[in-house]
Amino acid sequence: MTNLTLDILAFGAHPDDVEISCGGTIIRSIQEGKKVGFIDLTGGEMGSRGSKDLRLEEANKAALMMGLDIRENLHFRDCHIANDEWHRLKIIEKIRQYKPTIVLANSPSDRHPDHAKASELVREACFYSGLAKIESFQDGKPQECWRPKSVFMYIQDYYLTPSFVLDVTDFWNKKVEVLQCYGSQFYNPESAEPATPISGEEFFEFLYGKALSLGRPCGFKLGEGFIADRYIGVDNLRSVR
Numbered sequence: 001m002t003n004l005t006l007d008i009l010a011f012g013a014h015p016d017d018v019e020i021s022c023g024g025t026i027i028r029s030i031q032e033g034k035k036v037g038f039i040d041l042t043g044g045e046m047g048s049r050g051s052k053d054l055r056l057e058e059a060n061k062a063a064l065m066m067g068l069d070i071r072e073n074l075h076f077r078d079c080h081i082a083n084d085e086w087h088r089l090k091i092i093e094k095i096r097q098y099k100p101t102i103v104l105a106n107s108p109s110d111r112h113p114d115h116a117k118a119s120e121l122v123r124e125a126c127f128y129s130g131l132a133k134i135e136s137f138q139d140g141k142p143q144e145c146w147r148p149k150s151v152f153m154y155i156q157d158y159y160l161t162p163s164f165v166l167d168v169t170d171f172w173n174k175k176v177e178v179l180q181c182y183g184s185q186f187y188n189p190e191s192a193e194p195a196t197p198i199s200g201e202e203f204f205e206f207l208y209g210k211a212l213s214l215g216r217p218c219g220f221k222l223g224e225g226f227i228a229d230r231y232i233g234v235d236n237l238r239s240v241r
Contacts, residue, residue: 003097004035004037004069004070004098005035005098005099005100006035006036006037006069006070006098006099006100006101007029007034007035007036007100007101007102008026008029008034008035008036008037008100008101008102008103008104009036009037009038009039009094009095009098009100009102009103009104009148010022010026010036010037010038010039010103010104010105010154011038011039011040011041011091011103011104011105011106011118011122012038012039012040012041012106012118013040013041013042013081013106013112013114013115013117013118014040014041014042014043014044014047014055014078014112014114015040015043015044015055015056015058015059015073015182016044016055016058016059016062016179016182016185017040017106017115017156018038018104018154019062019066019175019178019179019182020156020179020198020207021106021107021154021155021156021224022104022154022166022224022226023066023175023178023179024166024168024171024172024174024175024211024222024224025154025166025168025224025226026066026068027066027168027171027174027175027178028166028168028170028171030066030067030068031171035069036066036068036069037068037069037070037071037072037098037100038059038063038068038070038071038072039071039072039073039074039091039094040059040071040072040073040074041073041074041076041081041118042073042074042075042076042077042078042081042114043055043056043073043075043078044078045078046078046079047078047185047196048193048194048196049184049185049191049193049194049196049199050184050185050193051184054184055182055184055185056073058181058182058183058184058185059071059073059181059182061181062178062179062181062182065177065178065181066178070098072094074090074091074094076090078114079113079114081114081117081118081121082117082121083117083120083121083124087121088121088124088125088128089134089136091121091122091125091129092125092128092129092134092136093136093137093138093143095125095126095129095146095148096129096136096138096143096144096145096146097138097143099146100148101148101149101150102148102149102150102151102152103122103126103148103150103151103152104151104152104153104154104226105118105119105122105123105151105152105153105154106118106119106122106153106154106156107119107153107154107155107156107157107158107160107227108120108153108160108227109158109160110156110157110158111156111157111158111197112156112157115156119153122151123151123153123229126147126148126151127147129145129146129147129148130145130146130147131145132145150228151228151229152226152227152228153226153227153228153229154224154225154226154227155210155214155224155225155226155227157197159210159213160225160227161227162214162225162226162227163226163227163228163232164225164226164228164232165214165215165217165218165223165224165225165226166223166224166225166226167215167218167220167222167223167241168211168215168222168223168224169215169220169221169222169223172208172211172222176204179204185198185199186198186199186203186204187199187200187201187203187204208222211223211224218241219241220241
């Protein structure tokens with residue numbers, strides 16, 4: 001296993017969760033020189049469209065296009081994510097392995113129940129990862145404890161009030177290009193698979209509209225919103241937009 005240290009480690013309940021919700025933020029961070037990795041918790045095998053193997057293939061294609069440093073899948077059972085000791089320890093192992101400064105997690109409340117469950121699971125694992133008496137191992141060797149400096153939850157399907165919004169105007173077209181790697185999930189007039197809330201022809205317009213609504217109050221065109229469970233500090237009043 002690699003001992004690469006990451007600036008940002010983003011967790012998603014399903015392949016494509018992170019890209020849909022904060023793909024612009026990820027692309028911007030990578031282009032700014034940050035080391036970024038994804039951990040998908042499941043293969044999305046219970047989804048109405050595609051298959052586990054196909055979704056993993058699409059996720060790897062998206063990772064290459066974005067320039068991620070790592071992308072892994074923990075192969076938890078889709079629709080059976082639980083905040084228990086076994087699931088937490090698997091995430092703790094990854095947090096201690098990659099020692100991220102920032103962790104991104106699913107939305108605390110959303111249409112898909114897995115999203116809220118994954119959010120709670122990842123946030124608690126980040127805290128417990130900093131406790132030395134909780135043991136975890138990598139390649140048979142004990143890991144050192146590590147707690148990320150910040151854990152932020154990206155906003156998904158529901159309109160939730162963000163703690164802060166990041167300007168992704170210049171990175172939106174690349175985000176859309178990355179999302180098109182997930183051909184099984186989005187609009188395809190030739191597909192015979194069931195329609196889903198994200199497979200309609202209007203879904204990308206919905207994403208764009210949400211980005212407009214998040215960016216507008218901040219003074220920029222397109223934004224992606226995040227929720228923090230603590231106060232957000234700023235260096236000075238001039239840095240607030």
